[in-house]
C-alpha cells in the first residue's frame with residue numbers, strides 16, 4: 001500500500017460530521033505489536049551475557065526490550081526469531097480469518113456489485129429495541145461473507161456494545177433491514193458514501209449504511225495501531241463507530257489524555273492522547 005502523507009492534512013481540514021478519517025498503515029505496524037507480546041511470553045530464561053547487558057543498559061529496540069524484561073541473551077533471541085515469526089504469522093492469519101478476510105491483496109476497485117450475505121440470526125437477548133441488520137460484501141473482494149457477518153454481529157451484540165444498557169439488540173436478516181453493514185473497496189465506499197468524501201481511504205456511516213472500507217478492515221489505521229491498538233480492536237472500533245452514526249451518535253473528542261477513547265472519537269486519524277477503544281461501554 002502506498003503511503004499517503006498528504007491525506008492527514010487533507011482530512012484534517014474537512015468538517016464532515018459522519019466521516020471516519022484514516023491514513024495508510026505501514027505493513028509492519030501490526031506484526032510488531034503482536035511480535036512484542038509473543039516474544040515477551042515465550043522467551044526462555046537463560047544466563048545473562050555481555051550482549052544482553054548491553055541491550056538492557058541501552059534500552060533501545062524491540063529485542064533489547066525483550067532481553068531487559070526476561071534476561072534472555074540477544075544471541076538466543078535472534079536464534080528464536082524464525083519460530084517467533086511463524087507464530088506471529090499464525091496469529092495474524094487466524095485474526096484475519098475470523099474477520100472474514102481470505103486474502104491479503106485488497107483491491108482499490110472491485111466489481112462494484114454488493115452481495116447480500118444469506119441467512120438470518122435472531123437477536124441473542126431481549127432489548128428495548130431489536131434492530132435488523134443486513135450484511136453485504138462487494139463481490140470480488142477476498143472476503144468470506146458469512147465469517148464477516150458473524151464477526152460484525154458478534155461485535156454489535158457484545159455486552160460492551162451499543163446494547164450494553166439494554167436499549168438495543170441486533171438481529172441479522174437477508175431481507176429488508178433497519179440498517180446495513182457493508183464491506184466495500186475504496187472505490188465503492190466512495191460511491192456509497194457520497195457526498196461524504198472518503199477518498200478511497202476511509203469509511204462512513206450514513207443513509208442507513210455503515211460502509212467499511214476493505215483496506216482499513218484489512219490493514220487497520222496507523223494512529224490506532226501505533227497507540228497500542230490491535231487489528232481486531234480496530235475492526236471492533238470500525239463496526240461500532242460507523243453503526244454509532246446510524247444510531248445518531250456524533251463525533252466526540254478525547255476527554256482526558258490517557259483515558260480510554262470514546263468510540264465516537266475518530267480513532268482512525270488521531271487518538272488525541274486517548275487510548276484505543278472500540279467499545280461504547282468503556
Ligand SMILES: [Zn+2]
Pocket residue numbers: 017018019020021241245251266
Ligand atoms: Zn465517524
